[in-house]
Amino acid sequence: MLTTALLVVHVIGVIIWIGGLTFVTIVFFPMMYKTEGSFEKALLFQRVEHRFAGIVRWIVVIVGVTGFMLLSAKFGNNFLAVREGLGTLIMLGAWILYILVLLSERKLFEKLFSDPERINMNRALKVINALHWVLLTISYAAVATGVWFGHLPAPAAP
Numbered sequence: 001m002l003t004t005a006l007l008v009v010h011v012i013g014v015i016i017w018i019g020g021l022t023f024v025t026i027v028f029f030p031m032m033y034k035t036e037g038s039f040e041k042a043l044l045f046q047r048v049e050h051r052f053a054g055i056v057r058w059i060v061v062i063v064g065v066t067g068f069m070l071l072s073a074k075f076g077n078n079f080l081a082v083r084e085g086l087g088t089l090i091m092l093g094a095w096i097l098y099i100l101v102l103l104s105e106r107k108l109f110e111k112l113f114s115d116p117e118r119i120n121m122n123r124a125l126k127v128i129n130a131l132h133w134v135l136l137t138i139s140y141a142a143v144a145t146g147v148w149f150g151h152l153p154a155p156a157a158p
Contacts, residue, residue, distance in 0.1 A: 087149030
């Protein structure tokens, strides 16, 4: 029963995390390009990204903790040594990448947006949007491999 509860929390966390990333990447960024004025773009971007990042920081921790607990419950300490290990490794890699991005984003944004009137806002947003597309691709790869390897049939007995 605990494992089922952990799985529910884990999946809901992943939905919030990757759903939010999907929204920001495919809905919000195209809207940003149509916003007039660099200063307005910078303010709108910072408000939305700051709000989303605050939520995601907690979600990433919850997903990491529940994911580790689920892996430990199913495979013990050898969760990378089993055949499902590739899926686990990809999910773990995506999680670590997000942690690194979240830890470094404040410094990146301070550097990028310290003087919004002197930067090419469209260029900066395109770079950040490209990063979001990379994160989104890795996220969906992690979900796909997690589902794939998590539902493989049991190996045939010799």
